[in-house]
Every structure is written in C-alpha cells, then in structure tokens.
Amino acid sequence: MNKTAIMTSTPIKRSVRRAIVLGCYLGGILMAFGWTLEQPLRWFLVIPCGFACILCMGSLLMPYTLGVSDGTDEMLDERQLQRRNRTYLDAYRILGLLVMFAALYFYIAVTSGKWWLPKNEYEINVVFWGTMLICITLPTALTTWSEPDPIMEDTQ
Amino acid sequence: MLYLYNNTFMKTTKRGDESTIKIHNRLPVLRAERGLSRQELADAVGVNFQTIGYLERGDYNPSLELALQLSEFFNLPIEAIFSRSPFKPLSSELYARNTETPRTETPRTETPRTETPRTETPNPQAPRTPEEVQK
Numbered sequence: 434m435n436k437t438a439i440m441t442s443t444p445i446k447r448s449v450r451r452a453i454v455l456g457c458y459l460g461g462i463l464m465a466f467g468w469t470l471e472q473p474l475r476w477f478l479v480i481p482c483g484f485a486c487i488l489c490m491g492s493l494l495m496p497y498t499l500g501v502s503d504g505t506d507e508m509l510d511e512r513q514l515q516r517r518n519r520t521y522l523d524a525y526r527i528l529g530l531l532v533m534f535a536a537l538y539f540y541i542a543v544t545s546g547k548w549w550l551p552k553n554e555y556e557i558n559v560v561f562w563g564t565m566l567i568c569i570t571l572p573t574a575l576t577t578w579s580e581p582d583p584i585m586e587d588t589q
Numbered sequence: 590m591l592y593l594y595n596n597t598f599m600k601t602t603k604r605g606d607e608s609t610i611k612i613h614n615r616l617p618v619l620r621a622e623r624g625l626s627r628q629e630l631a632d633a634v635g636v637n638f639q640t641i642g643y644l645e646r647g648d649y650n651p652s653l654e655l656a657l658q659l660s661e662f663f664n665l666p667i668e669a670i671f672s673r674s675p676f677k678p679l680s681s682e683l684y685a686r687n688t689e690t691p692r693t694e695t696p697r698t699e700t701p702r703t704e705t706p707r708t709e710t711p712n713p714q715a716p717r718t719p720e721e722v723q724k
Contacts (some may be wrong), residue, residue: 444639444660500639510636512649584642 444500444583453489453499454574460486461566465559486566493570493577501577520579524572532565614652614671616641618679619663634658 463553467478496503503512509517542548551557620630627645631638634655643649651659651671660667677685 510640511652511655512640512643513637581643581648584639584646 444585447580449580450499450501450577450580453492454578455487456485457493457566459569460484460489461563465563466565468555468559478546488565490570493573496573499577500583501573501580503573505578516580517576521572521577527575528568528571547565610650610673612671612673613645613647613675614644614657615676616645616670617681619665619670620645624665630662633662 463477463482464486467475467482470478488522502509502516504513504517506514538548539550541545542550616630620627627638627641631641635658635706636655640649644651656667656671659670663670
C-alpha cells in the first residue's frame with residue numbers, strides 16, 4: 434500500500450485539534466452535569482453539550498479526517514508509526530492507572546460503606562458512559578493533542 | 590539514584606520521534622536545487638509529505654533506512670545530506686573550496702626597481718623654479 438496516499442484530507446492546525454479533544458471531554462462532563470438541573474434549564478445544557486460531545490467523538494473515531502497519524506501499520510510511515518506507538522503506550526499507562534485507582538476506590542468504598550457509590554440509574558449511566566468515552570477515544574485523543582502543527586505542501 | 594537513572598535514560602533514549610540528538614540536514618536545499626516538491630520527494634522515498642516537512646524542520650530524525658533511501662535518491666553520500674553539526678551554506682563551502690585549492694599560476698617574482706629612490710629631504714643646491722634652472 435502506498436503510504437504517501439494516506440491522510441488525503443487537509444491537515445488541521447493543532448489548536449483546532451486540541452479544541453476538538455476538549456470539546457469531546459468537556460461536552461461529556463457538562464452533559465452529565467446538565468442532567469442534574471431542573472427541567473427547563475436541563476435541555477439548554479444537555480442538548481448542545483451532547484451534540485458537541487458526539488460530534489467531537491466522531492471526529493476522534495475517524496482520525497484521518499483530522500490529518501493525524503493513526504491507523505494500521507500498513508497505512509503509516511515510520512514517523513507516524515513512532516508517534517502512534519508512543520501515544521498508544523501513553524494511553525495504556527494512563528488507562529492502567531485509572532483502572533487501578535478505580536478498582537482501589539471501589540474496593541474501599543464497598544468494604545467500608547462510607548464513600549460514594551453509584552446508586553441510581555443516572556449515576557450508573559454517568560460512570561458507564563464516561564468510562565466508555567475515555568476507553569474509546571483516549572489513544573486517538575492523545576495523538577490528536579500531541580501531533581505538531583502540520584507543514585503545508587509547497588507549490589515548488 | 591533514581592535521578593541519575595532518569596537523567597541517563599533521558600539523554601540516551603528517544604521519546605517517540607522527539608530525539609534528544611539533533612540531526613541537521615540539507616534536504617530543503619537539495620530539494621530546491623532539483624525543483625522537487627515535498628510531495629514528490631515523499632512519493633520517491635515512500636513516506637508522507639508531512640514527514641519530509643518535519644525532517645526539514647528538524648522535528649524528526651530519520652531512520653537509517655530512510656536516510657539511505659534519501660541518499661540513494663539524491664545520489665549523494667549520507668554525510669552530504671545529514672550531519673550532527675550544523676551545515677555551512679553550500680555556496681560558502683564551494684567558494685571556500687575554490688580558494689583553498691593550490692594556485693597553478695606562476696608565482697609573482699619581485700622585480701628590482703630601477704627607479705631612483707625618492708628622498709624626502711630636499712637638496713638645498715638644486716634649482717627650485719624654471720627661472721632658477723635657466724640661470
């Protein structure tokens with residue numbers, strides 16, 4: 434496969450890519466917060482934030498639309514492979530730490546019975562969908578966040 | 590102990606493509622000389638054009654394979670393209686080479702002067718004006 438044929442879409446500036454990453458996670462957090470508000474105010478926060486979160490998550494799930502080094506080995510050249518492997522390793526470490534602390538927290542919370550635990554449907558949904566969001570998007574989000582500004586093709 | 594280990598580790602290893610060692614290159618000059626775009630060079634060596642850009646900018650150090658590919662493509666030795674120390678401008682290097690080469694011209698020989706040396710002190714008995722000369 435021709436490795437130079439990938440990333441056909443115009444690479445996006447790093448500031449825009451970072452805004453997409455922030456939009457995904459902040460949108461998710463604000464949407465979860467919005468559910469706790471009263472009825473008229475709830476939809477003003479939940480609908481736009483949920484929409485932003487889903488849009489940004491969609492972009493992160495299709496990293497080639499952002500011009501980011503992400504994909505299978507056959508699609509990437511050596512620099513892109515290095516970047517992808519590095520960010521995937523970082524994502525693995527971060528997720529490993531999160532899982533370790535979550536397990537520790539829930540162990541203490543369940544055994545002691547003093548700490549907070551998700552009880553109602555809303556709280557369980559927040560924990561479940563939050564975990565899903567992080568697991569699905571974190572590796573690509575790290576790549577999208579850390580990839581340097583693109584170099585535009587010259588016309589020589 | 591941990592500090593020493595980390596310090597040594599950071600100095601001798603690469604973090605992704607953020608190498609601790611800066612490799613300088615002449616890719617922009619070579620590309621411009623041949624009238625190639627980044628995309629054309631990238632196609633020739635089988636990488637993404639962004640990678641060529643990052644190479645030129647010094648943000649990425651190539652693997653040996655890529656360096657050899659570029660060397661073969663430009664038909665130049667690797668050390669003419671990549672270096673650990675900054676390159677001098679090609680023009681100045683060429684000019685310096687021309688001036689450093691030994692000259693083949695015949696060396697100048699100093700011919701003895703036949704003119705009489707000028708004396709600073711005037712001769713008091715010598716005529717000063719044309720009237721005095723006529724007298």
